[in-house]
Amino acid sequence: MHQPKHLKKAGLKATLPRLKVLSLFETSKERHLSAEDVYKLLLLSGEDVGLATVYRVLTQFEQAGLLMRHHFETGKSVFELNKGEHHDHIVCLQCGRVEEFYDAGIEARQDAIATERGFTIHDHSLHIYADCTKQPCPYKT
Amino acid sequence: MHQPKHLKKAGLKATLPRLKVLSLFETSKERHLSAEDVYKLLLLSGEDVGLATVYRVLTQFEQAGLLMRHHFETGKSVFELNKGEHHDHIVCLQCGRVEEFYDAGIEARQDAIATERGFTIHDHSLHIYADCTKQPCPYKT
DNA sequence: TTGGTAATGATAACCATTCTCATTTGTGGA
DNA sequence: TCCACAAATGAGAATGGTTATCATTACCAA
Numbered sequence: 001m002h003q004p005k006h007l008k009k010a011g012l013k014a015t016l017p018r019l020k021v022l023s024l025f026e027t028s029k030e031r032h033l034s035a036e037d038v039y040k041l042l043l044l045s046g047e048d049v050g051l052a053t054v055y056r057v058l059t060q061f062e063q064a065g066l067l068m069r070h071h072f073e074t075g076k077s078v079f080e081l082n083k084g085e086h087h088d089h090i091v092c093l094q095c096g097r098v099e100e101f102y103d104a105g106i107e108a109r110q111d112a113i114a115t116e117r118g119f120t121i122h123d124h125s126l127h128i129y130a131d132c133t134k135q136p137c138p139y140k141t
Numbered sequence: 142m143h144q145p146k147h148l149k150k151a152g153l154k155a156t157l158p159r160l161k162v163l164s165l166f167e168t169s170k171e172r173h174l175s176a177e178d179v180y181k182l183l184l185l186s187g188e189d190v191g192l193a194t195v196y197r198v199l200t201q202f203e204q205a206g207l208l209m210r211h212h213f214e215t216g217k218s219v220f221e222l223n224k225g226e227h228h229d230h231i232v233c234l235q236c237g238r239v240e241e242f243y244d245a246g247i248e249a250r251q252d253a254i255a256t257e258r259g260f261t262i263h264d265h266s267l268h269i270y271a272d273c274t275k276q277p278c279p280y281k282t
Numbered sequence: 283t284t285g286g287t288a289a290t291g292a293t294a295a296c297c298a299t300t301c302t303c304a305t306t307t308g309t310g311g312a
Numbered sequence: 313t314c315c316a317c318a319a320a321t322g323a324g325a326a327t328g329g330t331t332a333t334c335a336t337t338a339c340c341a342a
Binding site for chain 3: 013015016017048049051052053056057075
């Protein structure tokens with residue numbers, strides 16, 4: 001449990017709710033969690049954290065660079081631990097499962113396109129929405 | 142004014158609100174409009190259309206293939222006329238201006254990535270968020 | 283330990299969007 | 313052309329995710 005250092009380094013007090021949220025992301029099987037996911041998982045494991053605090057902490061972690069926020073078409077923000085290495089996402093429309101990928105060619109083309117047009121890239125998001133074909137979809141709605 | 146045919150072809154009654162909304166997209170200087178944009182523009186031009194109707198009509202037009210819906214990080218859906226040809230977007234973080242681009246290489250890589258992983262692509266969204274560098278930003282917030 | 287600032291939690295407020303339902307409108311058939 | 317009826321509309325309530333408010337509580341440096 002060396003998390004307090006991570007928080008200190010990010011300029012955040014090492015409070016209980018923050019430690020719990022960070023720990024959840026580090027131990028959860030599912031990398032991608034919404035605010036409500038985090039809230040419910042904490043309640044399930046007996047931790048008593050307010051929903052408002054969950055939202056605040058997630059936003060703070062995003063600003064501190066500990067988490068990354070994604071806007072999928074599901075209508076809610078999804079967060080994941082920031083591994084430092086950029087990647088894009090492919091989202092299953094049947095079960096909401098998220099896979100990650102990285103393609104150097106796509107990255108390079110984006111930089112070229114922005115530069116050609118006189119823009120300085122801050123960020124980008126590439127989401128592929130698709131259906132699983134090989135694997136039967138586990139959570140078919 | 143041959144719009145009624147477009148609506149009929151799409152299986153939609155040629156009602157006044159629908160004609161007004163379609164006409165707005167065909168004449169507006171700004172291709173990309175949110176539901177609220179549409180609502181306010183109609184009010185300004187003296188047309189009396191309910192907000193709920195605007196939302197309904199936009200969704201119907203999207204399903205009929207007349208409009209395309211985009212989810213930018215602004216938190217609200219944005220619509221544009223469907224020109225038939227796919228393209229992606231680069232969004233200026235200073236003024237919210239949207240430019241369109243298409244890159245065959247990026248498209249091809251996406252198809253390949255999805256296929257490799259056993260997915261069938263439904264759709265994708267690629268948004269580049271950036272700052273104008275050359276052109277001074279006209280609407281600097 | 284303690285003071286003071288920052289964080290928390292319950293709840294209200296917010297905003298985009300959707301739903302409800304009584305009223306109005308478009309349209310195909312008489 | 314007129315009529316009848318299903319479909320569409322509009323006003324406002326309801327919803328869902330997220331943020332703001334504010335009194336209470338918890339961290340932490342001295």
